[in-house]
Amino acid sequence: MPAIRPTLQEVAVLAGTSIPTVSKVLRGGTDVSATTRERVLKAVAATGYRARASARPTAATAVPALVDLVLTAVDNSWAARALGGVEAAAAEAGIGIVITVARDRDEWVTRLLRRRSEGAVIVGVGPTAMQLAGLTAASVPVVLVDPVVRPPDDIASVGATNWEGGRSAGEHLVSLGHMRLGIIDGAHGTLFNDARVDGFRTALRHAGRGVPDRWVAHSEWSRIDGRRAALPMLADADRPTALFACSESMAFGIYDAAAELxxxxxxxxxxxxxxxxxxAQWASPPMTTVQQLTAGMGATALRILLDEIRQRSNGASASRSATRVELATRLIVRESTAPPPDLRLE
Structure with missing residues (x-):
């Protein structure tokens, strides 16, 4: 017997509000308090409510005129590359994109719901379970790029082989003869950060080496905070001869700390x-780094989103297992790495 679909009535009862209010939240209405909106989205997540398929792109066309691109910022090179990849794939498909900057907790979700978005590529944003449930309930397919946490089984994602990237960085430094190695990492619990650190540590462990706690520093994903994290470690007479940073913004902070000292x-x-x-290649010296195909991730995400829209227009279930793609990383060796000083002096 097929499962009984949750209803708006059930959502309204659980949220302690009315059916029209639930409907208004799922349409992105602005005349709903933040508290009520949160209660509704929690109830949607708890019940698994989904709207019935609406008459959006038909099987004959199955291509929307516009899709959404949600980013945390547009003023940095990483975001610009992701945007460029999405835009190039959209242009190839003959559609336009609407850019939304996720400046606060829920406003970006409300904007997508109010526009009745045909679908969204979400880059560098960590949507909550409630936010994803709200978009799913409104039949808005999404694809996450470089997800912050593991997505639900029914949400598609595109990322990089972060573990392999971290491993290749560790193997490179080991091959140069470094025994004293440290890490500047980002937020704990972040999927890509943890994978990079684990890959790096694994390479060192296989070589019989490790990273002592005093040579591990935590940073925000910025140059300024990377410098702050690196300074105490590098100012100590007992310091590492090599550092791996989980992003280039933090690595540039290491450059600044080294110059200061x-x-x-x-x-x-x-x-x-x-x-x-x-x-990275303009730095002095040019930076050895792990390359991830950021533009490729954006382009791949857009193509997956369009395929999802086509599948749904042909009656495919929105609750089936979603696509997971990881694009390969590659170590790019430049001039910021060399054997440690003691080996060069021998």
Missing amino acids: GLRIPDDLSVVGFDDLPE
Whole structure:
């Protein structure tokens, strides 16, 4: 016997509100308090409510005129590359994109619901279970790029082989002879950050080496905070000869800290970043880094989204297992890494 679909009535009862209010939240109505909106989205997530398929793109066309692109910012190179990849794939498909910057907790979701978005590529944003439930309930397909946490089984995602990238950084530094290695990482619990750190540690462990706690520093994903995190570690006479940073913004902070302390890269300190943005090859010295195909991730996500829209227009279930794609990473060796000083002096 097929499962009974949750109803708006059930959502309204659980949220302690009315059916029209639930409907208004799922349409992105603005005349609903933040507290009520949160209660409704929690109830939607708890019940698994989904709207019945609406008459959006038909099987004959199955291509929307516009889709949404949600980012946390547009003023950095990583976001610009992701945007460029999405835009190129959209242009190839003959559709336009609407850019939304996720500046606060729920406003971006409300904007998508109010526009009756045909679908969204979400880049660098960590949607909550409630937000994803609200979009799913409104029949808005989404694809996450570089997801912050593991997505639900029915939400598609595109990422990079972050573990392999971290491993390749570790193997490179080991091959140069480094025994004293450290890490500047980002937020704990972030899917891509944890994978990069684990891959790096695994490479060191296989070589009989490790990273002592005093040579692990946590940073926000910024150059300024990368410098703050690296300074105490590098100012100590007992310091590492090589550092791996989980992003190039943090790696540039290491460059700044080293310059402040009179340490030369790579003579006194080797540095490996992660991303391969244009700034990495312009650095002095040019930065050894792990390349992830950010534009490729954006383009792949857009194509997956369009395929999802076509599948739904042909009657496919929105609750089936979603697509998971990881694009390969690659170590790019430049001039910021070299054997440690003691080996060069022998």
